[in-house]
Amino acid sequence: MKRVVSIWLPSWPIFRLRRAEPAAVPSLQPFALVESGAHGLAITAVNGEAARLGIEPGQSLTDARAAHPDLVSRPAEPEQDRIALLRLARWVGRYGPNRHIDGKEGLWIDITGVAHLFGGEEALLDDIALRLQSFGIAVQVGLADTLGAAHALARFGCPPDAAWVMAPALETRDAIASLPVEALRLEASCVLLLKRLGLRHIGQLYAIPRDSLARRFRSSDLASAVLVRLDQALGQTEEPRKPMQPPPVLSVARAFVEPLISSEALESFASELAAELAAALAAKDLGARVLRLTFYRADGTSGSIAAAMSTPSHDAQHMIALLKEKFPTMDAGFGVDLLRLDAVKAGKREAIQKRFVAGQSSPFLNPSELVDRLVSRFGENAVTVLRPNSSHIPERAQVRLPAIEVLAAESSSRVSSYAPPWPYPKRLDRPAFLLARPELIKVTAGVPADPPKNFIWRRVERRVVRAEGPERIADEWWLSLYLGEGQKAPRTRDYYKIEDQKGAFYWVFRHGLFDGEGASDPPSWFLHGLFA
Template structure:
């Protein structure tokens, strides 16, 4: 049995069937349970671990239905609409699910009905019962009111009124039932659960995973355990999903392949595209790089392929010739190439440069994730010099060994390697963006605990000793008071293109000018590399 701390002390939270036969049930005090069965084995309840295990079981149940939701703290709800025919009907699907859970040593109680509330009530109070749509009212009549997933206070209050069965709530006037509760919200909660179970009100479900717009599944008569068999199954699923997408004129940006193993575990691999696609060859090419990562274990008995992030595809006729095309770049071919690179090197391996107006080179061309659109080329400034092919993520400081005041360094050390400059070109001056560094003027600190005018270095010769002592105290207080950090103004940059003795070309810049009054001596940085 499992124990938890409650308002009345340590009590029984859950008990298995042998403990129930000895009279140990949920809600019983731990001392009473020990008195009835001294040899019982008890452990503390771990709600966090139980929630994780329930969510993992729900993910595994996606093999049967794409919509799986959590029901309380100990149950799952599966939407079987459109899935039962794959298993021979509702009763056959229920039997198959029961045998599947038994093979994995998972204790369970199943119930099937036309509403989530009725199915939850049957699984808790009448396991194994199947109700067709419209039979909820008759099928729930003899079940206890606790099966409606009510709060403990609501159950206690209903028992005090002598209402212990769900059927007893049918003939009671709703207004009269509401008056028996202390608050309107408590009465509305009971009526809401009753209406949801009977199908009078819709009960929204929060699925563990978003519902795919298109999906296809392949049941394997015998568990498969080779990559070649997985590829064959994936080809069949991809063709089926793409035909469904083409019928509605849409494509998908994400495809998720889930392999359900016979031992109850699962393995997922996903591929993403920059723009919506529905070409089977392209999708299979993306999966080809990752199929080997699926571990079949003791065998895979179900494959599921889902299409997510669907959108309308952009279709346009091809130009008769390259001269008539609106652009020299094929956006579809470019997106396909980016998808293959991302599938091999990982998500985020392909990015694009988004031009932005800025004087600073590192801000003028920020990188963004490639979204399938044709990159807009940056318009070079007519006064800007050549730019390197590779720009470093951030400028790296160098140590100058031989410096020329108005020119590039003769020797410098970068990444612990000394380099001798043989040729140089420049400078190209880039002024700082002064409008991004405007700061409000600061008020001088107060002296002597109150605001005073700034002292002038010239003292009145007629001042007495008391005035001089007061001024001296103010000066000492000003010197001892903590000062705010000085904000240095931005400095201009002089860029040079230099070449070392080995033929390597660098894009260097000197930050600051000699005697500009904006800091110490200038500093040198490497910002890019030329081909």
């Protein structure tokens, strides 16, 4: 049975502004936030003094000022309110990973299977309300089997002397029956029509046949909207809910009575969580691919660090080693009162040989662990590997790819090994060091169509004593079909392996032919690589 919490923050824009600019909101004078509407400036939020005088959101600023000339107003900042609400939504992830904002003044949290960690649902609701109230936030909380019912209870069912209300499991129908129809999240036109029909409470809709209810509305769209919202609240229709982040595969958490500030304590408890998560993964024969450690601060803020692994792993030491690389970026602030470690992505863990023979004293290292450590320290794009590319031009015959992605793909059961796009010769003689771009050389004694006898590279003249070749590599003719005006067509290359008088081996090529290929532009020579 799903259980959903809805949190309503009725004065959120005022709280956000007061926290950002303490002097901006007067405490003894009526104050309102306004924004432009179809009929001029309308009030969107008010402080306590304005509410005491009867000024309400939605009221025209002109009408409010006519009754209360001392009303102070300021333009609303909905985007800043939303950003702050998203930050709070990240913080309430301490109560469940599936959560998001709900409108402009609310949040929702899916607490299915979580309440026992807080001592039950009532203790969880108490904890939510008390923590938010300690920040100075006005809050009302509702808990039910559906988001629609929890939303209705939080806004219309909370007793005046309480901060939360709960509908027991499987009793949603009775819990919301006495609530007004406005609680169904309907448009004003639907609410007005329902009241004109004498339907003021949700429970009055239960006994009316659906066909009869639909006939009472002017349009089928209005009737459909009422029925959809009613079914969502009662759990008869699934309501789509998109959380802020994809739910983790597995998650472990640790709460603290006294907030932690020292990095040593955080590291120690993070190690315990890594061991706990590793055991849970091993029990399911899984390995984590992406880890996320989230720390919830006592002041209502949160932060997180993440680490990725090239192959699925449930090695606790490896997990914590990757996270330790990011520990210097953690800011405990006023103290961390909850740590959560999530396996965001996971896969089947394959058996890995640790030694060549039984009894071998020094195990060989798994290269994926080294890659993970380097990526965690320097970033994904800083650690790359070369892989063949669909081109026979030497400088384009390989491509650099992030090592962590390559190892992840090769470790997957769907990818057993790399298959080139066409058969390559098995024994290509290629230099160990290939220049990123071929460098022009000056041939001082060369015979047409033969290798050079002497050449100058980087201002040093070298005498050729031995040469092998040529190996002809034709141009990629299909690229010349898309050349722009003024661009030169690619030319044929003749490669030679040459040795100078000091025993150094070079890979050079003649770019172009002496006849039949750009005869007006004579061939030129380039050095492309060095042999070991």
